[in-house]
Amino acid sequence: xxxxxxxxxxxxxxxxxxxxxxxxxxxxxxxxxxSSGIATADGKKIRVITGMGRxxxxxxxxxxxxxxxxxxxxxxxxxxxxxxxxxxxxPIIVRNDDSxxxxxxxxxxxxxxxxxxxxVGQGYKFNSTTDTEVIGNLILSSPGNNWxxxxxHAIRRLQGAYSTVVLTPDELFVIRDPLGVRPLCLGxxxxxxxxxxxxxxxxxxxxxxxxxxxxxxxxxxxxxxxxSYKGESSKKGACIFEYIYFARPDSIINGxxxxxxxxxxxxxxAREYPVDADIVMGxxxxxTAAGTGFARESGIPVVEGLIKNRYVGRTFIEPDQRIRDLGxxxxxxxxxxxxxxxxxxxxxxxxxxxxxxPSVVKILRKAGAKEIHMRIxxxxxxxxxxxxxxxxxxxxxxxxxxxxxxxxxxxxADSLGYLxxxxxxxxxxxxxxxxxxxxxxxxxxxxxxxxxxxxxxxTMAAGGHQEVYxxxxxx
Ligand code: SF4
Numbered sequence: 117x118x119x120x121x122x123x124x125x126x127x128x129x130x131x132x133x134x135x136x137x138x139x140x141x142x143x144x145x146x147x148x149x150x151s152s153g154i155a156t157a158d159g160k161k162i163r164v165i166t167g168m169g170r171x172x173x174x175x176x177x178x179x180x181x182x183x184x185x186x187x188x189x190x191x192x193x194x195x196x197x198x199x200x201x202x203x204x205x206x207p208i209i210v211r212n213d214d215s216x217x218x219x220x221x222x223x224x225x226x227x228x229x230x231x232x233x234x235x236v237g238q239g240y241k242f243n244s245t246t247d248t249e250v251i252g253n254l255i256l257s258s259p260g261n262n263w264x265x266x267x268x269h270a271i272r273r274l275q276g277a278y279s280t281v282v283l284t285p286d287e288l289f290v291i292r293d294p295l296g297v298r299p300l301c302l303g304x305x306x307x308x309x310x311x312x313x314x315x316x317x318x319x320x321x322x323x324x325x326x327x328x329x330x331x332x333x334x335x336x337x338x339x340x341x342x343x344s345y346k347g348e349s350s351k352k353g354a355c356i357f358e359y360i361y362f363a364r365p366d367s368i369i370n371g372x373x374x375x376x377x378x379x380x381x382x383x384x385x386a387r388e389y390p391v392d393a394d395i396v397m398g399x400x401x402x403x404t405a406a407g408t409g410f411a412r413e414s415g416i417p418v419v420e421g422l423i424k425n426r427y428v429g430r431t432f433i434e435p436d437q438r439i440r441d442l443g444x445x446x447x448x449x450x451x452x453x454x455x456x457x458x459x460x461x462x463x464x465x466x467x468x469x470x471x472x473x474p475s476v477v478k479i480l481r482k483a484g485a486k487e488i489h490m491r492i493x494x495x496x497x498x499x500x501x502x503x504x505x506x507x508x509x510x511x512x513x514x515x516x517x518x519x520x521x522x523x524x525x526x527x528x529a530d531s532l533g534y535l536x537x538x539x540x541x542x543x544x545x546x547x548x549x550x551x552x553x554x555x556x557x558x559x560x561x562x563x564x565x566x567x568x569x570x571x572x573x574x575t576m577a578a579g580g581h582q583e584v585y586x587x588x589x590x591x
Contacts, residue, residue, distance in 0.1 A: 121222040122147035122192040125281035127337040128308025134183035137190040143320040148194035151205035155218035158185035166205035191220035210252035219252040223277035224504040277503035295353030296331030314367035353552040353561030380543035382409025389533030396461040397421040456484030466494035470514030
């Protein structure tokens with residue numbers, strides 16, 4: 117159920133919307149690599165193609181040319197092992213007797229199981245195990261004279277994180293939860309509007325950044341233009357992990373470019389945990405900027421000590437432990453001539469389960485590093501995430517089970533320093549109450565049931581590449 121996904125939406129009569137969505141998903145590939153999908157609408161019909169794997173694997177020329185229309189939504193998905201199946205690929209089509217829509221979401225609905233049972237009781241059928249299908253069916257089932265009223269009614273019942281795009285045959289809807297947990301931004305292309313999880317997707321397709329979608333906002337885009345409905349948002353809860361790790365460093369979130377924020381995290385580590393060393397490196401790619409920040413602050417020269425095979429997925433977001441273990445070995449090749457005999461500072465973004473870091477330390481030692489001093493941008497992660505990031509259960513989180521000296525010994529480093537929460541907040545440069553910091557503090561922005569049941573819905577277990585063409589007449 118837990119996901120960290122990339123979403124995109126476009127309404128533009130003069131563009132090849134399927135192709136632009138493909139390239140935008142390509143730019144958002146880091147947010148999820150397990151499945152991809154695009155849905156388009158031409159005023160009368162919705163068409164959707166989804167499949168397992170990265171966007172370039174799912175789509176070819178033939179697939180894209182089948183996706184005609186002037187409106188599109190797209191999705192890259194990450195999921196846990198239990199729900200890794202083609203039927204969970206998004207966008208998902210939901211329908212009732214009156215209408216249909218396609219929906220794609222980034223986030224996690226905490227009360228999804230309760231809503232699912234209620235919807236099943238009303239006769240709604242589910243084809244996936246995703247909470248995205250719960251949101252879609254909840255919108256369909258909600259009272260209202262138009263889609264906006266239905267969405268407004270539905271989101272009053274949703275608890276959790278959702279940055280969502282919804283496609284009907286002739287309109288595009290954009291929804292962000294009142295806490296604003298997952299990022300979502302709005303931009304323009306020549307003849308229309310786009311929305312994306314991160315601004316880097318806008319840059320890649322030549323769209324101009326306009327603004328963030330505000331927490332609690334609903335946007336509708338149709339032939340009359342764009343209309344915004346601002347929702348109530350008394351508390352903010354942007355995920356701080358977007359700044360540390362998830363989002364690309366060339367993205368802008370909450371008005372801040374991430375690259376300098378990550379450099380500031382490295383500088384903060386150099387101030388909080390200074391060390392006598394010869395060279396410093398950031399673990400590529402997510403800690404590269406932090407490594408340069410540490411070097412600048414400390415005066416220790418920065419080097420590239422590990423060369424990354426860029427075609428291996430991110431180990432943290434790979435769905436099972438076996439693939440994660442293999443991933444570390446496949447992912448990095450050390451530069452022995454750079455590392456041999458040196459006292460090395462290694463800056464990394466985070467330690468979650470503690471399964472990756474010992475392998476990194478081992479690789480560096482084998483390459484000749486004399487001392488290894490680990491410096492970590494994220495404070496110790498002690499609590500699980502219920503807002504769309506599949507970190508681990510509390511039992512699996514190493515900082516929930518061991519002290520910092522014990523972790524240092526476990527990973528095989530000579531010293532270990534975690535950036536403080538204050539140091540992290542200072543690096544991002546926005547007030548603390550903007551953020552969710554729950555995985556460090558256990559203080560969740562909304563109440564969560566710590567031992568939540570996993571939502572396992574009755575589902576068809578489809579496999580491989582899935583193509584769906586849905587002929588949906590206008591509503
Ligand atoms: S718990 Fe951690 S990972 Fe989850 S939304 Fe909050 S800050 Fe982000």
